Amino acid sequence: MRLLLDLGNTRMKWALMLQPEGWLAQGALDWQEGFAAQLESALAGLPTPEMIVAASVVDAAREALVADVIGRRFARAPIWLRTPASACGVRNAYAEPQRLGVDRFLAMVAAYADGYAPCVVASAGTALTLDALAADGRHLGGLIAPGPLLMQRSLIDATARVRPERTGEIFDLADNTADAVTSGCWQAAAALIERFAARVTPLLEGAPTLILGGGDAAELQPLLALPAQMTRDGVLRGLAVWANTQSRASN
Template identity: 65%
Template sequence: MRLLLDLGNTRLKWAFEEGHGRWQAQGAAAWNEDMALLASTWRALPAPAAAFGASVVDAEREQAVAAQVRALFGREVAWLRTPASACGVRNAYPEPGRLGVDRFLAMVAARAAGVGDCVLVGVGTALTLDALEADGRHLGGLIAPGPRLMQQALLGATAQVRPRNDGVLVDAADNTSDAVVSGCWQAAAALVERFVARMAPRFGGAPALRLDGGDAAGLLPLLGLPATVVEHGVLHGLAVWAQAQSGSSATP
């Protein structure tokens, strides 16, 4: 049994993995929630033989999670820092550690799943896009604000843009609320479509498009391209990496 941890900007996602990608339990907790509730959930589960983590948050939160794992299970968390290559994926960044570990692990998961040439899109606080060839070569990517962060940035930087309600998605809005929501979400969709179009010649054809993250399902219907929503790509990639560290197909 392994404990897998994905420390994202908004939430901590976790899974207890039995081996071969099978999860006994999984869940998530927002950073503003009571972590004691998470501890009570973990306490009811079998103690893992090892713990592995991927993090894009600050050291303080990493240390707090590691301390909880240590207190509950007596295990140290093995944190993955983005490498130049691992699990068949070759990082395009000349400074490998500058690539977010979440992006790297999403590529590891896609490679392990045999997806082939693909564009991977993380739709969360940030909108991340990465191009991955079938042989595992990373062609690079882009980062932009996620659609909700775009909205927050717009409202924070303007004096007159003040929506009266949450707004709905439309092609052309006749009120500020709908205009803000629709503009930000359509901007995200347009960036994804443009990136796929720019990468297609380098792939020699249309790549598979995979969306992951908390807002992936919301972006999917706005795209004019076929796409698949995947869940917990970072955790699945982390499971592949953890398995490689064990050097065996058996789970302790």
């Protein structure tokens, strides 16, 4: 039994996994005041796992907070996975492997393990990340842009007269500021995904599968002209693959 932790920009997801696969329990907590108490409550009553593995894109202070709660609850420390040069069949394209977000790497591990390569792995959340993964597990590189909601906040914060009085809707042609801002940001995200997929298709030697995940994936998917394979918990599933690989290697 393994406890998997995904410390993302907006929230922390967790899952208790029964080897070799399958969640016994799972949950998600937003980063907010009282987070530690909420995490303690969420973990209360869970059996003690044999292994606790964590992936993080947050600061050291939040990692320490999580480690403290885990240590008090289970009397052991998490194993923090930092982005490797290669693992589980996926080879990192970055010259400095640790500079690639571990969430992006693990999402590719999950996609590769599921047999989707060659593929484009897109995650729409606080950031919009895109990665190209070849059939043989080579990561060709990727892009990072603001997610649609962050684009909207950045635009409003940086302008004096763009102040929507309501949440906008998404249209091809908007006739008011609220809808124009919302439509522009969401369509920009969809257009970037489509352009990225078009540019990397020749390099991947065939039409790649588009894997779409992240908190905003469901709202983004209908805007795409490309078919998308929707996925959930890509980072946790990638962690599960990595943990299983480590366990087999140690045995």
